[in-house]
Amino acid sequence: MKASSTTVIALVTGIALGALCAHTLQAQPKQIERKQVLKTDLMGLGGKEGLILTATIPVGEHGGKHYHPGHELTYVIEGAGVLMIDGRLPMELKAGDAVYLPPSAIHDAKSTGSVPLKVVAFWIAEKGKPYTVPVP
Known part of the structure; x- marks a missing residue:
């Protein structure tokens, strides 16, 4: 069960970081x-x-x-x-x-x-x- 909890935490952290990075990339101004x-x-x-x-x-x-x-x-x-x-x-x-x-x-x-x-x-x-x- 412990390995499963670690996997879930890693997965949730990865999804959160991915969403944050995607939002940051979208928020960048487009270049002139x-x-x-x-x-x-x-x-x-x-x-x-x-x-x-x-x-x-x-x-x-x-x-x-x-x-x-x-x-x-x-x-x-x-x-x-x-x-x-x-x-x-x-x-x-x-x-x-x-x-x-x-x-x-x-x-x-x-x-x-x-x-x-x-x-x-x-x-x-x-x-x-x-x-x-x-x-x-």
């Missing part, structure tokens, strides 16, 4: 997919460079609060979302929308549609400076 398309010096603009990238934010996730030292122009390719810029009302975004963010505008975007939010972003910034600065 970013892909650099182009990075180049901008001739005639003295020390400026341009960057184009695509980003895909999974449904229900957000990009995280941040700002860009340079100018940002973003075009929504697919999906829907909300853009939250400090000091402004939230802005609903959908495929076909475009937005301009001036340097240092603290913002975050959340994917709110039924498919991931896909955007293409264009930045003009000082060469050698970071394109994105996280905000706690």
